[in-house]
Amino acid sequence: MFITTALRNIRRNFSYTFLNVFGLGLGVATCLVIFLVVRNELSYDNYHKKADRTYRVTLNAIDFNPSVSMAIAPAMRSDFPELEISQSWFRYGGMVKIGEHRYNEKGYFFADQQFTSIFDFQWMAGNARTALTAPNTVVLTESMAKKYFGKENAMGQVIRLDNAYDLKVTGIIKDQPANTHIPFLFLVSFETLAKELEPAGMNFYAIMGGTTYIVVPEHYDVDQLRKRIPSFIKSHWGNDIAKDARLPLQPMLDIHYDTRYLGGGASPTVSKNSYKALGAIGLLIIIIAAINFINLSTAQSIKRAKEVGVRKVLGADRRQLIRQFLGETSVLVLVAVVLGTLAASLFLSKATDWLEINIGPAALADPVVMLFIGGLTLLLILLAGVYPAFVQSAFNPISAFKNMRAPVVRGFSLRKSLVVVQFVISQLLIIGTLVVAWQMDFFRNQDLGFNKEAVVSFPLPDRSKREIIRQQLAADPGVKEMSFSSGAPGYSNNFAPFSAPDRGLDKDDVTELKFIDEHYTTMFGIKLLAGAGLVPLQGVDTLNQVLVNETLIHKLGIQNPQEAIGARFKGVGRTLTIKGVVQDFQSESKHKLRRPVILRYNADRLYDVSVKLQSGNMVKTMARIDKMWSTMFPEELFEYEFLDDHIANFYRQEQKLYTAFRLFAGIAILIGCLGLYGLIAFAAIQRTKEVGIRKVLGASMTSIVYLFSKEFIWLIVIAFCIAAPIAYYMMDNWLQNFAYHISIGVGVFLLAIAASFIIAGLTIATQTIKAAVANPVKALRSE
Template sequence: MIRNYFKIAFRTLMHNKSYALINIAGLALGLAACIVIFLVVQNELGYDRYHKNADRTYRVTLHGLDYNPSVAFAVAPAFKNDFPEAEVSQYYPRQGGLVSVGQEKYNQKVYAFADENFTKIFDFSWLSGNAATALNEPNTVVLTESAAKRFFQDRDVIGKTIRLDNEEDLRVTGIIKDLPSNTHFVFSFLVSWETIKKKVNASNFWSIQGGMLYVTLPKNVSAKTYESQFPAFLTKNWKEDVAKDKGILMLQPLTEIHFDRRYLNQISMPRSKETIYGLAGVAIFIILTACINFVNLATAQSLKRGKEVGIRKTLGAFRKQLIMQVMGETTLLVIVSVVLSFIAVILFLPYTESLLDIRIDPLNLFKPEMIGVILTIIAATILLAGLYPALIQSGFQPLKALKSGVTDNSGGRSYLRKGLVIVQFSITQILLVGTLIVGSQMDFFLNKDIGFDKDAIVTFSTGEKADVLRQKLIDNPGVEQVSLASGAPAYNTNFAPFSSPELGMPDNDVTEIKQVDENYLSMYHIKLLAGEPVTKVFSKDTVANLVVNQTLIRRLGIDDPEKAIGQRFLIGNSPIRIRGVVQDFQSESKHKKIRACVIMYNPNSFWQASVKLRPEKMHETLAAIEKDWSELNPKSLFSYEFIDDHIATMYKQEYKMYNAFRLFSGIAILIGCLGLYGLVSLMAVQRTKEIGIRKVLGASIPGLVVLFFNQFIWLILIAFVVAAPVAWFAMDKWLQEFAYHISIGPAIFLISIITTLIIAGITISHQSIKAALMNPIKSLRSE
């Protein structure tokens, strides 16, 4: 019997090819998008969970004047001594390293130092080497698989040597597989902690150099138990230092690091769980849109099959059999759609890294939890898309169906279908508004109100002969301006406490210190509001005269920049006098408020060169700069970065979100268009005689197109009224994650409704024009 249902279903679908193709295309696209989104969500929510002791592993963080993911190197040995039952590991990520292998040189973006416990606490897939001993000895290194291939072009590399930063020869003791994309760790190789142990400051609690400390607690012991002992631990080891600056140690769960927005100064930027849940909501929206398509088309199609159902009932078919028949057709459509969606997903997954910056293994499709999600989606789709049309068709009265056919005048079906179209367009407009808002916020991140000029400015290391390099850069005709500093405005490496008891600010706050040359402010167009700019003077006074930003003077209780000139404050214990005030500029991401900043001249800290290039012949200019730089630094490898590219990395997670929204909103719109096209096609068939009569009576083609369009325009407008407040509420909540963000204005909603009307108009026009162009004689004869 079931076989017979499927055989009849197949014949029916083959008889209505356009209906079947539209439904299969919509379902396949919806299912594929849904599966990809759930793979992305699974990947994101699974950050660092692949380590077997993930639930017992924590990062020790510091809350002093700010939330800091790093602690001083002094903490690790004290922690091991006072809490011997816990496993402790020191980890020290570094950005920018030169690797030499024979005569070949390679710039590495990120590598790390790690102690022997690191590979015991965390689980990596070892291709060769011994995890228990690989990092025990000094001058040893463990490479990732891609680094090993890059340096040696084969896997037989154990015992070979690489040279790091022209200083250390490192012996390869292990190779691990490349890190999965869902980990907060970022490195291409690990150097043993013993290699650098003697070179770091491991005595001062406040000497924070970027090292991170991880601990795995004993079973059945909570993090709160340890945190309650931290005050005594700090008092015992650093009584005076901690009491003075109020430092607090905390345990941050390993599995929450990727989602904790308090800690922004790290290589792998966190993202909120709400954003990931929002993406899961998009998946539900898309599959719901696909199901609405199916229901609308199936109920509209059922009107054409009224006589067929009447004949079946007359010949003795029971309602249960008719329901099973329609469900068989639905199941067949869904099965074909699932197969096509799987093929589409497998073909798409290799592109997720370039489009969404997420690397997903196709084998994840076959994990039990993913199979469970897919089966749930399939079952829900069959029930949602098939049950109502089955009940509608099986409920036709045979006498009425055979005598006059079934029309669309039965209010219940008509209103339901219109309601579903409203829901579908509401979803489309919510996604469209969301995409527009995320796009506007991304533009705001990268281009608006950053407080300095970033166009055509490239940065690179000054190398060993900064003064000679400066002169060569000035002499280069393709270079417009040059500045040397500790870092460009969007780079921040140096922070210090500041206070001013005499101005009513006894407690310390954090200030960033920029050490720059006399060209810095003018090249970056940082606006001077009062006083004097940075000049080429290295002050020998006991009180340093420095330039500060607006945030710092506001923190001191001064609103007028002119009144700030000459005022004093302390950096640590050093007295400072304000000589100039500049407008605030964005040195960190817009996730948090601009902090206080001090700008001073100090040629001893000029580690980075900034060059503004003339727009013509940029590539030739960069080639000439590389040549000059390489002649001055023959043992190193030239590497540069445009400032706008660096700024973009601050918003990497948001850019993922933006790309995902654009991609999946486009898919939702396409599915909606397919459904709309199908509805208009069926409407044109049902109204063939009416169109013929109207044409005979003188109706124009534009008039007939408007006739079709009027059926949907008010549904789209109602959908907009429903979607606008929902989209505003959801996106306003998302924007609150950032200290600086756009305002949601009416223009975004206006663009959304106009775009939706244009898309719907194009979709409707194609089929309605085709119907309007039919010969009216043929139209009248067809019925």
């Protein structure tokens, strides 16, 4: 009976039912998508059976470094035999050759045999215990095996890596889930290059990208292990290193979220708070959707007051009425949840593309997700149904017949409070979106200290051909300038300690070291503040004369760049003399403060080419460079990267957050507008006679619009007073994640409240103008 009554009521009030179901369904779809995204991002690496006992050994001398010397793992195996220890080396890229086919691949590991016992992989072929034991062996992921060999059996086949290693395929594993901090395309046995790394790798500070993982036994006291680390360092490398260096043990389940190690891992790090904030947005959206349902349901209860009165006169008790109204709510909620789930399955692929996360619609069939949907359905029935059911069932039959408005006086007061909550949430999201947008603009447009526009970089395989390449590039009309170096600004791949005991700087500080030619500072527009540039002469004196940045001379206690010329300090194992001082420039993301930088000439270390292109047809210019490069290096594949794209990658996680804020804040505001639209439409119908009388007495359209708008103006102001301090606190904390960030000014809040007025005003105007221009005679007759 309840379902029949519910269906009749839906047909009778179809427009309000549609607003309710659409708003609630949209909220459910958004909440589901957010739940899947947050669940994916907060479950990094937890599919490994030993995940809770696995730690990465990291280095903290002055800064946090996820890589350690290749000497650490052998020494730990000797001193800590109770641990499982694995050594690996991540490579960002390499060229794979299969017959005549060549591929530039991104991301693979040189890994020892323990790597496959610490991490869980699904083996399709090969023996997990022995696949990486011998040198010159490789384990492919399923997608790489299909890419290289198609339907042919990949086992036993040979691939050539970087024109240096012929690797036999000894295993095939399933592609890894997207939520791992070690994404890779294939694993090469560590023994393949172990002997090459040994001479340099025994030094404690020989950091070449090596990573060491350990697994502790069950019920093992990790704190005791941490206390033994200092004596371990001292016994192997001496007291001088032990007094400054530490080897923190980083839990594997924390790696993806530990932003102290920015830029040092195979997968970018992101603060957990970012996804907790996204989860909070999902919760706020479902709250807004539930508020809409409550508001519209209690508003419509005025129309059903007479129905309740008749039922009570005919003997219905309150419990029957509560069950009826909860039953009607349950029908609407179930319809909304079904539609929302379907919408989520359709929208999920697009949303995850925008957020650069790999989650398919099949994730909705996961038992945990289905349990979440069931719990969400029950919660919505309780949130959206209990209060309206109790309000409607409490109507006094006599009052209901005498005055249909009387029973809902308290309900209307609650609706005002709920509308305030909606505006608070909307303004929180608007302010948050504005702050993230302005911070992203700061990333993109603030001065980096160098010119990144139209600059492309690519590696130089054979440095003996450098001058030939220089001549050919200089002859290309599309090339404006060029420079050879160890890396353009924004590429940080060499670091060294420096000190100046005679200036009181006894403790080593971490310095970025760049090897450059004489054109580097000019091409990148790095301003020379004092002294002279470097010259391309090879010799001890020239090698010892360097350019430094402002931060380095400030570390030396020198404020005036002119006074720094001729000053000496210790770095890269020798005494260096400052020949010139350049303006600070940003080599890392703005999460970190600018480091001291040493710019030094060394012809043997100039293995990267940077080219500034002429404005115009850059595509044709790059095609000519590709042809020239491929002719000179026929065994290699030409690969390049624009500098501005590389810098944009620093902030990929923030860009994802900004995209999420814009997307989900827009949906939250849309849902709020639907509810507001429904309330105004209902109010306009309820006050049809009043509007007609006012018009007959000469009221203007403006006064009619103001009549409906005035109470919402105050509600927006109240909501702003609540939202502003909360938003300031939350977004100021978020900005503290960056060494360089904007300040939250008054403009953000003025824009937020203005946006709230505009959004609410447009929503209200669509209905109130319609009521204001209606024929008053028709309005009075309708009553």
